[in-house]
Amino acid sequence: METLRESLSEKSSSVEAQGNVVRALKASRAAKPEIDAAIELLNKLKLEKSAVEKQLQASIGNGSHNREAFRQNVVNTLERRLFYIPSFKIYGGVAGLFDYGPPGCAVKSNVLSFWRQHFILEENMLEVDCPCVTPEIVLKASGHVDKFTDLMVKDEKKGTCYRADHLLKDYCNEKLEKDLTISAEKAAELKDVLAVMEDFSTEQLGAKIKEYGITAPDTKNPLSDPYPFNLMFQTSIGPSGSSPGYMRPETAQGIFVNFKDLYYYNGRKLPFAAAQIGQAFRNEISPRQGLLRVREFTLAEIEHFVDPENKSHPKFSEVAKLEFLMFPREEQMSGQSAKKFCLGEAVAKGTVNNETLGYFIGRVYLFLVRLGIDKERLRFRQHLANEMAHYAADCWDAEIESSYGWIECVGIADRSAFDLCAHSEKSGVPLVAEEKLAEPKEVEILVITPVKKELGLAFKGNQKNVVESLEAMNEEEAMQMKATMESKGEVEFYVCTLEKNVSIKKNMVSISKKKKKENQRVFTPSVIEPSFGIGRIIYCLYEHCFGTRPSKAGYEQLNVFRFPPLVAPIKCTVFPLVQNQQFEEAAKVISKELASVGISHKIDITGTSIGKRYARTDELGVPLAITVDSDTSVTIRERDSKDQVRVSLKEAASVVSSVTEGKMTWQDVWASFPHHSSAAVDE
Amino acid sequence: METLRESLSEKSSSVEAQGNVVRALKASRAAKPEIDAAIELLNKLKLEKSAVEKQLQASIGNGSHNREAFRQNVVNTLERRLFYIPSFKIYGGVAGLFDYGPPGCAVKSNVLSFWRQHFILEENMLEVDCPCVTPEIVLKASGHVDKFTDLMVKDEKKGTCYRADHLLKDYCNEKLEKDLTISAEKAAELKDVLAVMEDFSTEQLGAKIKEYGITAPDTKNPLSDPYPFNLMFQTSIGPSGSSPGYMRPETAQGIFVNFKDLYYYNGRKLPFAAAQIGQAFRNEISPRQGLLRVREFTLAEIEHFVDPENKSHPKFSEVAKLEFLMFPREEQMSGQSAKKFCLGEAVAKGTVNNETLGYFIGRVYLFLVRLGIDKERLRFRQHLANEMAHYAADCWDAEIESSYGWIECVGIADRSAFDLCAHSEKSGVPLVAEEKLAEPKEVEILVITPVKKELGLAFKGNQKNVVESLEAMNEEEAMQMKATMESKGEVEFYVCTLEKNVSIKKNMVSISKKKKKENQRVFTPSVIEPSFGIGRIIYCLYEHCFGTRPSKAGYEQLNVFRFPPLVAPIKCTVFPLVQNQQFEEAAKVISKELASVGISHKIDITGTSIGKRYARTDELGVPLAITVDSDTSVTIRERDSKDQVRVSLKEAASVVSSVTEGKMTWQDVWASFPHHSSAAVDE
Numbered sequence A, B: 001m002e003t004l005r006e007s008l009s010e011k012s013s014s015v016e017a018q019g020n021v022v023r024a025l026k027a028s029r030a031a032k033p034e035i036d037a038a039i040e041l042l043n044k045l046k047l048e049k050s051a052v053e054k055q056l057q058a059s060i061g062n063g064s065h066n067r068e069a070f071r072q073n074v075v076n077t078l079e080r081r082l083f084y085i086p087s088f089k090i091y092g093g094v095a096g097l098f099d100y101g102p103p104g105c106a107v108k109s110n111v112l113s114f115w116r117q118h119f120i121l122e123e124n125m126l127e128v129d130c131p132c133v134t135p136e137i138v139l140k141a142s143g144h145v146d147k148f149t150d151l152m153v154k155d156e157k158k159g160t161c162y163r164a165d166h167l168l169k170d171y172c173n174e175k176l177e178k179d180l181t182i183s184a185e186k187a188a189e190l191k192d193v194l195a196v197m198e199d200f201s202t203e204q205l206g207a208k209i210k211e212y213g214i215t216a217p218d219t220k221n222p223l224s225d226p227y228p229f230n231l232m233f234q235t236s237i238g239p240s241g242s243s244p245g246y247m248r249p250e251t252a253q254g255i256f257v258n259f260k261d262l263y264y265y266n267g268r269k270l271p272f273a274a275a276q277i278g279q280a281f282r283n284e285i286s287p288r289q290g291l292l293r294v295r296e297f298t299l300a301e302i303e304h305f306v307d308p309e310n311k312s313h314p315k316f317s318e319v320a321k322l323e324f325l326m327f328p329r330e331e332q333m334s335g336q337s338a339k340k341f342c343l344g345e346a347v348a349k350g351t352v353n354n355e356t357l358g359y360f361i362g363r364v365y366l367f368l369v370r371l372g373i374d375k376e377r378l379r380f381r382q383h384l385a386n387e388m389a390h391y392a393a394d395c396w397d398a399e400i401e402s403s404y405g406w407i408e409c410v411g412i413a414d415r416s417a418f419d420l421c422a423h424s425e426k427s428g429v430p431l432v433a434e435e436k437l438a439e440p441k442e443v444e445i446l447v448i449t450p451v452k453k454e455l456g457l458a459f460k461g462n463q464k465n466v467v468e469s470l471e472a473m474n475e476e477e478a479m480q481m482k483a484t485m486e487s488k489g490e491v492e493f494y495v496c497t498l499e500k501n502v503s504i505k506k507n508m509v510s511i512s513k514k515k516k517k518e519n520q521r522v523f524t525p526s527v528i529e530p531s532f533g534i535g536r537i538i539y540c541l542y543e544h545c546f547g548t549r550p551s552k553a554g555y556e557q558l559n560v561f562r563f564p565p566l567v568a569p570i571k572c573t574v575f576p577l578v579q580n581q582q583f584e585e586a587a588k589v590i591s592k593e594l595a596s597v598g599i600s601h602k603i604d605i606t607g608t609s610i611g612k613r614y615a616r617t618d619e620l621g622v623p624l625a626i627t628v629d630s631d632t633s634v635t636i637r638e639r640d641s642k643d644q645v646r647v648s649l650k651e652a653a654s655v656v657s658s659v660t661e662g663k664m665t666w667q668d669v670w671a672s673f674p675h676h677s678s679a680a681v682d683e
Helices: A002-027 A032-061 A067-080 A102-121 A136-141 A164-178 A184-199 A202-211 A252-257 A259-265 A329-333 A343-348 A355-371 A418-427 A452-471 A475-488 A534-545 A581-596 A610-619 A649-660 A666-672 B002-027 B032-061 B067-080 B102-121 B136-141 B164-178 B184-199 B202-211 B252-256 B259-265 B329-333 B343-348 B355-371 B418-427 B452-471 B475-488 B534-545 B581-596 B610-619 B652-660 B666-672
Strands: A084-086 A098-100 A133-135 A149-154 A161-163 A227-230 A234-236 A244-247 A272-281 A296-306 A323-327 A339-342 A378-382 A394-402 A405-414 A433-450 A490-495 A500-505 A509-523 A526-533 A546-550 A557-561 A572-576 A601-603 A624-628 A633-638 A644-648 B084-086 B098-100 B133-135 B149-154 B161-163 B227-230 B234-236 B244-247 B272-281 B296-306 B323-327 B339-342 B378-382 B394-402 B405-414 B433-450 B490-495 B500-505 B509-523 B526-533 B546-550 B557-561 B572-576 B601-603 B624-628 B633-638 B644-648
Touching (some): A067 A534, A067 A557, A102 A534, A133 A136, A136 A244, A136 A252, A149 A164, A164 A184, A184 A202, A252 A526, A323 A343, A329 A378, A355 A378, A355 A394, A433 A475, A475 A490, A475 A500, A534 A546, A572 A581, A572 A610, A633 A666, B002 B032, B067 B084, B067 B557, B102 B296, B102 B355, B133 B136, B296 B534, B339 B343, B355 B405, B394 B534, B418 B526, B475 B509, B534 B546, B572 B610, B581 B601, B581 B652, B610 B624, B624 B652, B633 B666, B644 B652
Parallel strands (some): A323 A378, A572 A601, B572 B601
Antiparallel strands (some): A084 A098, A149 A227, A234 B234, A296 A526, A490 A500, B084 B098, B433 B509, B490 B500, B633 B644
């Protein structure tokens, strides 16, 4: 470790020396290529310095901390600095509900602003904002009323509720970890249960719980059989009690039901995307995993509507060259791990189903990395066949590695026409798109004409059921019936509403094909849905940006959130070096300028030592700190390098805003202003 | 009208001529004062031109339209252009629920961004973000469970529910308007009922409904007696059914319960403000007034915590000179109307209770006016004594005049210590602030010491109740008891938990006062609460920005939303003059530049005439339109003046961003670039 420390000190000197060279060249008005070369060298030296710093830190952190300790450190810091607060804490809190405190709220607001810029603005999406309160019929159509459930078991004496799969999982894990007496055979069985339990039916799950004699964890009382519990918060709309409603479990349905209006708004052109940011709700049975599984959360969802016959994307070339960790179905099934793929190749080979899906995978990647997610701990995992809904064409999850393991943070699914069809059917309003054909197309349509008189004579009261079944035949069935009738004179026909076969004679139905000219093609668009769990992304970001480093004296480890300026909750702190009216006035002037250009900042006029104040802002992830130590100039200190430059009072706000808005890098600043030594400072 | 038209044409020529003068001066590198003077004259001419335009428009609009027709026109335009959409429309909609469609969503997002800039950032407030789902105990403490109700009556046969006061109001209004046979006496009575019905008790309201024989409006069936209906959406947290919860009716409670943490975060300093933007819910009995009374809405609330003994505000001088319409209690009671007051004077005279309240009134005024609310249709109305809660020190509503009359859009209330006390009491967690005293203060404290032995002998099993009642006495009660015991030896004492009087003898309790030195003052802060109904502000803004103007040919009236660039949903449209690959490519280049600097815009490449495309964007309130008519330069057209300038292709995006971000006015642009005649265009 000492070698690393020496190396770091050496690198720091080189950086400082080269910074002086750059400034001298600038002052002498040297030719541009010379200055550029000097700056390039400077940046290279800075990179080397930072690499050594990282190694040093890793060598300090490694080994002594495990995942849980790391998480505890992150979570403690987050809670102490009010990034989040357990909701209604003074009343004992409510499981699965968390507030964002001031810095957390600012991070969230920055993430959402960037989401709007990156997706809505740059892709010209149509943003909508629909209510959370949703009438039952909408969620009946979407399937949530019937299927949005988890299996629950109850303590038969106390009534306490548990998630059935959690109990089984805990049982298996505990046996495997702690019971050294179990046979290899038994261990294999438990592992197998863990692997396949997601696909268990209610009965299978119940049977396993019985077989293993699992009881209520708190009381050891017997448990009920598992039964489905709907995860939506239920309520009632209006005073009569006759209109059940739910708090929406996702924002997507609000977009689907508006498809027709949005399609018209877009000039009846496909493809287009609509987007929504908003609260969603999930009445978890027993929330675990802290900030990752909560009962109310912010979703940001995109529904990109596209012609199912043409899923190419005009801007795909812009992301085709990206390379990142992907984990296709095949690699998962054959026990390999995620590896780097070129997105363009993954689409070309058909690993990713289509260009539009690929385009969004690429855009999601760029979004997450620009936020500050570590690209080495980000992968795109394809859903296995049994994970996907029957209607889905392909699904990929952006998974981020955290102390809880790989966490699904964004789902990117090609849901085909499922949602629009479901709402069309339930509402009776066609949710379709039209395409004018260049020239009319001749199409053959099937005509089934039941002869009601004959059917009436033969089936009496059942006539209606038979007629409906005949009319519902698809082309293949109908043409087969026609053939059989022509050869044999009659045919056995299953009427599902009667649950039996009937005999249809040749004279009871006429089946034919007609030719017709059509000028337009009417079709239900496919929808490609990237869906972002904003809270999960933010939590993973906290873990990826968190680090510790020794205090200057080396006595303690100080926490630092290395947020990129884009997401940092506060962009800059301003503090007078000592408590003194002149410096405080100067600090206020800078503060006013920062506010007027929209830079969030914090003045700290406490008498605490400057080093402690730096440590405080590092722990909030503030990228820049202005220290007022004169009434004409100030120092600006960068959080990660701890480097400081001196700038005039007047320039301070504009330098900060240039860096935090990405118009300038800290390297540029470092190369342009005199360096300030922090020797006097007790960092 | 012809005179006005002539005058307009004359003014337009002067503006154009003066614009040429300014450009010529600039080109000749004339001295700055000369150019400035020429620009000043130009701006004066422009103002005159715009005044004539306004008169012209008023003379067209007046008389022929009444309020309802105007509203219908606004609402039709809003719905046609998807500013809003009745929620779940394909399923028949739900009363009181509306979606924001793409332009509405953008307006909302702009209003909220500006709110964050104007309040949170410029005032360094602590923003928090709490869940909508709220456990019962929190809303029990706040009083919502018991008191957040409206009186409801039911159709006794059909079960349909109505708001009792609405039915009575409708009855009185209809009688007064349509029944010409009623006596002057009866009319006076009905008017009186309308004036005082807000203060009616349940019984009074029921008696009036009976007296007037009011029946269910839809069926004429008899009605039930009125009874309170709680307006919160109720739900259940978790699976057990044993934790009732509600969707929050306001965002404020989330802040109050976090007071302690926020106070520590702020370094235990007062004053400070916390703020929250979020959804709130109100299960209206029968929503009316379209977009103004809805069941789910966005609130933006500030809770400013302040020492009740010092409600001065350090920045009050910044707003003290503002003058605007105020409507103090006194003016309302004496039948006068709102008039202009200077805010500083209103506070100095005590019309407004304190500086902090006054400061927020001033900031709210600036916020609304900068959004585009017409200051002549904005007033601050003080609550009458009977409108205010008993604990409130003073309340003012920012009311905006719309076609529905004066609408409360922002409430600014000094709620004293009510909310923090309520949650302290219910939760048992003290929500207080401390002030270190410069020197210790001697205080007298009351000491009540029940003598348990004597009490036990006298009251046996009831001893505990008696002890608790004795200890709960306030100072006045205790000192009175002491006096009576000393004079008479015993005293009758009511024990509320026993619901009877008991006799307390001198030897059963000792009551005294002790002197104590205190180093700090512990107190419950007062809270000043500005609470913004974002949806209402936006609706009023729509009405204030909406206008019509004749098409160029004069055949029809075209709609225009004159949004300031700050709130305009789309800042700029880009269209190629004709469909042509070269122009389309240029349009795409501009679009990309606009997106990269965060300017929301829309490309319109339809073959429609340029005039129709201008009309389309006017109706969306787009302030600037770029028309690509060459591959080196483009024209930029301003919505309100319809003036056009020519700028190079490269400058287009930066000119648009300067204007929409307020760095340049259109006057500056007009003075700096060559004018483009729109003669060729069919506007």
